[in-house]
Amino acid sequence: MTPPPLQPRPDAPLDAPLDAPLDAVAAFRAEDERFVHRLHAELEEFLDRQRAVLAGISADALPLLDAVAALSSGGKRLRARLCYWGWRAAGGDPEDPAVARAGAALELFQSAALIHDDVIDRSDTRRGAPSVHRRFEGLHAAESWQLDGPAFGVASAILAGDLCLSWSEQLFAAAAAQLPGAARARAVFDLMRSEVMVGQYLDVQGEVAGAGQDRAGAVQRALDVIRYKSAKYSVEHPVALGAALAGADEPALARCSAFALPLGEAFQLRDDVLGVFGDPATTGKPAGDDLREGKRTVLVGFVRRRGSEEQIAELEAALGSQDLDDDDVRRLRALITACGALQATEELIDALSGQAFAALDRLGAGPVPMAALRALATAAVRRAA
């Protein structure tokens, strides 16, 4: 099935102004809010239907649904909103229910990834609440069940994530079914899933293999991980998915990627900085969690490239230690700052952001989608949580 090539709508000037007019900003805000409202309704309706399916099997199964619903009720909806604005930039109808459904599919995919990621990273909290495996461990304790509570928590979280992953795809298939861009969107969706799982594997593989690998390549390997684990999945693919569903052709999708991929890389680098320097009160995760997990981030790569032998040895000894306390984290923060690794990372964020915003100017969408993508991009790279 080859979708028809899509041209920008007549009201979408190819040279959108660098600064969107104020009425475009106001219009995008109202429209963005309306979309998030429809997204929530779509998610809620879908999960209500699944609740009925699970209740029909056994009331004992409902904690699975509750865990997915609780996790999926939070978050900034970044991926769904990027999908919506990619759809709108490619001329999609704001009222078409398919785009809210596709956005809900992305949110459930994100939930599935978070549930399994938290098992892998042994994270106790997520979005300020217990992670899903901890939630089920808590259920085990509250019900005074037998045998191994933490193992029950992990087993339940693996299954909840699997369920969520299936549901995500079920929603995506329903969203795409009636659209002319279904085949191209399906290709984006399939690639997105493979790439994020491979990226996560490279991340954990880097944690165990990284110390033995050459120092010169450390920054590049870390950049590869964030490209596949995060940048493509959190930003590039959502924008491309929305545009493809609206019928965008390959050149239009390439213009989306030129904007969204460097933006996604800047987004994840910001995440890496927050993973070491972020305030637990705003991030909802313990201070320095990435150090405790032994993540081979770009920050760590820059220390290995720029630090003294003593600094590198100190960081290597600490990376992956589950028992780092607040003082250790403070000491490592000072080390990462002193050797210039923090500044080098911030400079990279700036360079990638600059690239993204320049490509955005060449996207050639209407003033309202342009204002929206600019605002989402700014929030993604300047955030504190």
Next chain:
Amino acid sequence: MTPPPLQPRPDAPLDAPLDAPLDAVAAFRAEDERFVHRLHAELEEFLDRQRAVLAGISADALPLLDAVAALSSGGKRLRARLCYWGWRAAGGDPEDPAVARAGAALELFQSAALIHDDVIDRSDTRRGAPSVHRRFEGLHAAESWQLDGPAFGVASAILAGDLCLSWSEQLFAAAAAQLPGAARARAVFDLMRSEVMVGQYLDVQGEVAGAGQDRAGAVQRALDVIRYKSAKYSVEHPVALGAALAGADEPALARCSAFALPLGEAFQLRDDVLGVFGDPATTGKPAGDDLREGKRTVLVGFVRRRGSEEQIAELEAALGSQDLDDDDVRRLRALITACGALQATEELIDALSGQAFAALDRLGAGPVPMAALRALATAAVRRAA
């Protein structure tokens, strides 16, 4: 999209003979073999394409592909073959590549379920080889990587299972895309995934909560678990999926279920008997593994209903102990036999098989699909591995 109602082909008598003529048996064997050959080609071609995708990201990611490919090269192909014969019973064209693709999707779904199941059950082996998490733990050791090898194994297996689950769906979507029965088949596929994950959750939940639950309901709860975790997914849904893809209508799908659901229950009960009484040399799993995992099977349910207080207490004390040795397993086998639980389970297998074979006689398909389904059904309930 409402598929056209499907009628049996003119050459398919509504009253198929109880014993298929010998030429039908020979014809099904040749056709079954041809299908398995095409199934393997489809799987291989798909995995080769995914290998190229992964290699394009990083050569370090290839162990994920290798693990999935190794696991998916084995097995009896029961689900794919049931899907094929469901398709044929509903009048599907033997040469249509879509059915081999759908079969490959089921095989990858099975691989995904096995990978995560082995993590959950802490199983060391699968199909006579190390389970996927053990395989990655072995890679960690072979490469002398740092940090926690078992944790790396579990993380990798979670991600390999996720990848496999996504690939399964990707293949299913490709198979269904061009078929008139796509919408009804999609409903079967979606329900199958939810039900098996919920069934697995009820299984692990039963392991931790079961001892505290009432004895009278133990057999019924165990039957609920096998219905959702196994019977529907291993037998009923594959047959229904094939028939739906071929365009079967709801009454035809109901006739498939009347045959395939009791057959699936008998199949899983046979599995439960083998999980305690099976020979490790033929099952590829350690003797008495289900006891060590604390599975609340129908066998256990019958002991709780029929055993003496001493027998029940002895079994309860042993269930879920990781350190049961061969003598313990022999003792527990004798207990399960002595109190009549084994015989009660065998009688249930016989009753369900009888129900299945009677419904098969009413399926009203052609002589070749009838001979095939009869042979697969017989193998499913009489097997030793």
